[in-house]
Amino acid sequence: MSGHGFHVHGPHDHELEHAAQAAHGGHEAGGGMTSQIAMATAIIATVGALFSYMGGATQANAGLYKNNAAIKKTEAANQWSYFQSKSTKQSLAEFARDLAPDDKRVAYQARIDRYEKEKDEIKLSAEKLEAESHEWDKSSDEQMHQHHRWAQATTVLQVSIALAAIALLTRKKWLEYAMFALAGVGLMLGGLAALHI
Template sequence: MSTTGKIAVSTAAIATAGAIFAYMGGATQANAGLYKNNAAIKKTEASNQWNYFQSKSTKQALAEFARDTATDDGRRQGWQVKVTRYEQEKTEIQAAAKKLEDEASRWDAQSETQMHQHHRWAQATTVLQVSIALAAIALLTRKKWLERAMYGVAVAGVAIGALAALHI
């Protein structure tokens, strides 16, 4: 096969790898967006829980005030029951809020991982595009050093793609 034929076949192979890398880059970017959205939803749910916690704290404080200012023991005990109930409810709400915050943190971490992988795929795609441009110039100028550069840059692009596939 002639040099021109080798470069043409190599260019087709490089373009195919580049298309696959571009697809993977888009997929990881979409995943990162979805994960970030899930994190935002969990953060909102956690905020709602903390607001609910605050409302229970306010009710508890009012019940404590009413208990402390009540003049008879019957009313005092009634308010104490409410104080105890609000304290228990707050504990449950606080646990739910912390759980939601933890879920949000996990979604954020997954989003960051996907964005890192997306950047690797984008880098690999870009390097392969440079390789294809070098192939075109090598075909036009028939410079051997450009042909070697094209192959070297293509190998670098595939190596970066391998890093993306390995989540490195």
């Protein structure tokens, strides 16, 4: 360039001017596309990070709930073992009652009645623990289903971001549309996860 208004361009100067215009959202078609995809990618990545966090949280909850179910199942099994020991003692007391002389039968019958009452209480406790175990299992399954929904949503959003990069490199408008369509599917899946569907 000279000071008198006469411009001499090097072979690459023209391309640099166009690149600068595109980077600043100039009139070239790619400039608007670049800004639009960059903004959408940032939003999609942020939403994807939130979905990923929720997926991890629900997976942790599912494991915790499954552990609680196993604990309650073990407690129920312990109660059923206790019930069985009372049944065995009751059977022995019944056998002893039947073989005992008349004056001792009343004492054995009292034991039999006590064992029967204790067994009823133990049975109620065991059934309650089994019901709690079942509820924890059900909650764990629900959390795992929700985790899968969050994971699906996150995966679709990640594919959408990959399409955004390809769209920027190739400047193909249909890839940009595909990116937005996949982002919509990812948001829909995230909505299903949030609604526990």
